[in-house]
Amino acid sequence: MGLSGLEIYKLLPKTNCKECGFPTCLAFAMQIAAKKVSLDKCPHVSEEAKKKLESASRPPINLVTIGSGDEKLEIGNETVMFRHEETFYHPAGIGFLVDDDMPQAEIDKKISSIEALRFERVGQRIEVNLIALNNKSRNKDNFLSALEKITEKSKLNLVLMSDSVETLKAAISVAKEKKPLLHGANKENLDPMVSLAKESSSALCISSSSLEDLSALAEKAASGGINDLVLDPGVKSLREMIESLTYIRRMALRKSYRPFGYPTIAFTRQSDPFEEAGEAASLIAKYAGIVILRNTETWQALAVLTCRQNIYTDPQKPLQVEPQIYEIGSVTGESPVLVTTNFSLTYYTVESEVEAGKVPSYIISVDSEGMSVLTAWAAEKFTAEKIASALKESGIENKVKHKEVIIPGYVSVMSGKLQEESGWSVKVGPREASGIPAFLKGMKK
Amino acid sequence: MALELLKERWSNAVNTVTIGATKEEGGTRTSIVKAGGETCLPFMLNEGGMPHKPVLAMEIFDIAPQDWPDILKEPFKDVYEDPAKWAKRCVDEHKAELLCLRLQGTHSDFGNRSADETAKVVKSVLDAVGVPLIILGTGDEEKDNIVLAKTSEVAKGERCLLGDATEKNYKTLTASCLADGHNIIGESPIDINIAKQVNILISDMGLGSERIVINPTIGALGYGMEYAYSIMERARLAALNGDKMLSMPFICFIGQEAWRAKEAKGPESEHREWGPESKRGPMWEFITAVSMLQAGADILIMRHPKALEETRKYINNLLGA
Numbered sequence: 101m102g103l104s105g106l107e108i109y110k111l112l113p114k115t116n117c118k119e120c121g122f123p124t125c126l127a128f129a130m131q132i133a134a135k136k137v138s139l140d141k142c143p144h145v146s147e148e149a150k151k152k153l154e155s156a157s158r159p160p161i162n163l164v165t166i167g168s169g170d171e172k173l174e175i176g177n178e179t180v181m182f183r184h185e186e187t188f189y190h191p192a193g194i195g196f197l198v199d200d201d202m203p204q205a206e207i208d209k210k211i212s213s214i215e216a217l218r219f220e221r222v223g224q225r226i227e228v229n230l231i232a233l234n235n236k237s238r239n240k241d242n243f244l245s246a247l248e249k250i251t252e253k254s255k256l257n258l259v260l261m262s263d264s265v266e267t268l269k270a271a272i273s274v275a276k277e278k279k280p281l282l283h284g285a286n287k288e289n290l291d292p293m294v295s296l297a298k299e300s301s302s303a304l305c306i307s308s309s310s311l312e313d314l315s316a317l318a319e320k321a322a323s324g325g326i327n328d329l330v331l332d333p334g335v336k337s338l339r340e341m342i343e344s345l346t347y348i349r350r351m352a353l354r355k356s357y358r359p360f361g362y363p364t365i366a367f368t369r370q371s372d373p374f375e376e377a378g379e380a381a382s383l384i385a386k387y388a389g390i391v392i393l394r395n396t397e398t399w400q401a402l403a404v405l406t407c408r409q410n411i412y413t414d415p416q417k418p419l420q421v422e423p424q425i426y427e428i429g430s431v432t433g434e435s436p437v438l439v440t441t442n443f444s445l446t447y448y449t450v451e452s453e454v455e456a457g458k459v460p461s462y463i464i465s466v467d468s469e470g471m472s473v474l475t476a477w478a479a480e481k482f483t484a485e486k487i488a489s490a491l492k493e494s495g496i497e498n499k500v501k502h503k504e505v506i507i508p509g510y511v512s513v514m515s516g517k518l519q520e521e522s523g524w525s526v527k528v529g530p531r532e533a534s535g536i537p538a539f540l541k542g543m544k545k
Numbered sequence: 546m547a548l549e550l551l552k553e554r555w556s557n558a559v560n561t562v563t564i565g566a567t568k569e570e571g572g573t574r575t576s577i578v579k580a581g582g583e584t585c586l587p588f589m590l591n592e593g594g595m596p597h598k599p600v601l602a603m604e605i606f607d608i609a610p611q612d613w614p615d616i617l618k619e620p621f622k623d624v625y626e627d628p629a630k631w632a633k634r635c636v637d638e639h640k641a642e643l644l645c646l647r648l649q650g651t652h653s654d655f656g657n658r659s660a661d662e663t664a665k666v667v668k669s670v671l672d673a674v675g676v677p678l679i680i681l682g683t684g685d686e687e688k689d690n691i692v693l694a695k696t697s698e699v700a701k702g703e704r705c706l707l708g709d710a711t712e713k714n715y716k717t718l719t720a721s722c723l724a725d726g727h728n729i730i731g732e733s734p735i736d737i738n739i740a741k742q743v744n745i746l747i748s749d750m751g752l753g754s755e756r757i758v759i760n761p762t763i764g765a766l767g768y769g770m771e772y773a774y775s776i777m778e779r780a781r782l783a784a785l786n787g788d789k790m791l792s793m794p795f796i797c798f799i800g801q802e803a804w805r806a807k808e809a810k811g812p813e814s815e816h817r818e819w820g821p822e823s824k825r826g827p828m829w830e831f832i833t834a835v836s837m838l839q840a841g842a843d844i845l846i847m848r849h850p851k852a853l854e855e856t857r858k859y860i861n862n863l864l865g866a
């Protein structure tokens with residue numbers, strides 16, 4: 101909720117000294133309101149005015165950064181309740197819990213299994229972001245030695261979980277560079293935790309299973325000078341969790357309710373990998389900023405990370421692949437040539453079916469502005485002319501000895517035209533990508 | 546100061562569709578299911594209700610499944626040659642409360658079975674189990690119109706759910722449903738306007754809107770799930786805000802989509818980093834189901850027994866057993 105030019109003017113010194121580069125304080129204020137200059141151009145502005153302006157220009161949900169460098173995690177700053185209204189901007193952080201009461205060897209094993217949870221699919225990397233170290237032993241030394249192991253073996257961002265201020269203080273002194281999230285503050289330890297977070301400039305998590313208490317604690321922490329807060333609505337059933345996360349987001353966005361203007365963290369409760377994945381997927385869809393799981397099965401993480409990838413895809417900008425030739429398998433001059441669009445879902449669906457068919461092939465993705473076959477055809481983005489020029493410009497003529505191209509079954513009507521335009525003979529492929537393996541195998545005979 | 550949460554108050558409810566008719570109602574089913582009826586966003590029970598739990602149906606074919614991976618065939622391999630036995634397996638062992646029979650064998654690529662022959666298969670399934678039926682064509686318009694008309698006749702009075710009607714091909718199926726007392730699935734290609742249009746076209750022929758189900762055509766987890774997710778959220782918000790022509794429950798073909806994904810069926814030998822497909826496949830189907838439930842799915846068509854079981858647990862966990 102930005103302030104108007106006039107409101108900003110009221111906060112300025114009103115001396116018109118011109119040092120900001122503008123003729124009057126009012127002119128300067130107008131430029132700030134239009135977000136063209138920043139307040140620090142005025143050397144005379146009071147601390148109080150600075151604070152007011154800052155808080156007024158804050159987004160309804162703060163952006164919180166955990167970690168540093170390339171692998172840092174940014175969460176929050178979301179603007180809508182439903183993806184279709186805009187998009188969800190900052191993909192939920194996915195993390196895994198490590199208890200500090202496990203034997204050293206098991207901690208080692210756990211760390212390497214967490215580290216393995218990185219995959220590539222549809223041209224994007226999807227991977228784990230965090231390790232949450234839990235002071236289950238309630239012993240400081242255990243916590244520190246587990247922390248040492250983790251920082252030695254992993255570059256993942258950290259959530260440090262203990263309700264002992266002393267333990268966290270000792271931990272932060274060795275892991276300060278990693279900018280961990282402190283988890284954290286509750287009703288009993290709020291003040292010393294706030295001071296610790298402030299001293300170490302770390303993000304602080306606030307936990308309470310009552311939304312009422314959570315808002316009161318957040319308000320107190322904020323007045324203690326902390327902006328980087330993360331809200332933990334506590335341990336409860338999945339249904340209550342969805343409810344809490346929904347209300348936190350809704351109050352922040354629709355009521356500009358400051359105490360809820362922060363990202364959230366949610367912990368799964370189930371120990372079975374299926375049940376846990378079901379929880380995690382629901383929490384991702386319903387507004388959690390960070391989801392912390394226990395199980396580290398690859399087949400579980402793959403599904404959970406893919407769910408996050410989907411939910412956080414911008415509905416306004418369909419993912420596209422580079423329009424070019426793709427070689428699937430060990431291709432030769434005799435290999436079949438298929439064309440499809442450059443909408444990444446379409447392309448990767450075709451690619452995976454070609455792979456499954458085990459017939460080495462070329463796929464040419466034609467620039468169709470990221471539309472699927474039928475949509476692109478209807479919008480004239482996937483026409484005989486376009487395909488003909490893609491055949492020419494891609495350089496496929498230098499790679500294969502034949503001149504036969506396979507087109508998607510849905511656009512069979514363009515066969516004649518394409519043949520004319522390109523000089524290639526046209527073979528009509530199956531309508532659905534699932535028919536490709538059988539189709540390719542049939543061709544070989 | 547007490548914290549006052551911003552609660553939504555919706556003006557409209559999703560329609561309730563009843564599938565199956567007992568003897569008293571002119572059918573022969575021993576149980577029926579009701580789907581829809583929500584007066585809130587998914588699982589936001591303190592703002593309204595979900596009077597009927599989302600319904601889980603198992604999918605069976607009239608012929609042996611053609612392109613199913615082994616993982617999926619395994620639980621049915623001794624019965625899938627016989628649709629009646631397959632149906633019984635789903636009901637007796639996997640406690641399916643609803644079955645979805647896909648008439649795949651009528652397609653010219655899969656045997657081109659005639660309407661009369663198919664009618665016998667439908668009858669055999671109806672005789673074998675007491676749960677209600679969803680019956681689907683193959684999407685080949687001409688053949689579907691012949692086969693589903695006949696199917697509708699032999700299942701007269703059973704209050705099945707028949708599909709799919711599309712914007713271009715809805716008249717024959719709607720007429721059959723009107724004549725024989727069935728419900729209908731209106732299909733649209735991930736497009737809210739077409740979904741609404743199909744519902745209007747069907748209603749205009751006189752079939753009550755409480756007898757229509759929306760098939761928004763979903764994508765699997767990782768393969769466009771999010772498009773359907775958002776179309777369903779939009780349609781559901783419109784419904785709760787009073788749009789009667791979008792107030793129909795959603796049917797989602799979870800198993801069909803999920804098992805097309807290579808992440809579901811790809812063997813571990815080719816994708817070591819993904820882990821065993823025996824877990825991964827059912828997980829893929831399950832998380833596809835979870836995502837669609839969070840978007841408002843009412844009837845979910847499942848394939849793998851493990852995915853069915855996990856989805857059932859998930860729903861019971863949220864709504865109480």
Ligand code: SF4
Pocket residue numbers: 112113114115116117118119120121122123124125128141142143144145
């Ligand atoms: S520098 Fe500050 S006080 Fe001087 S004119 Fe600009 S805004 Fe006004």
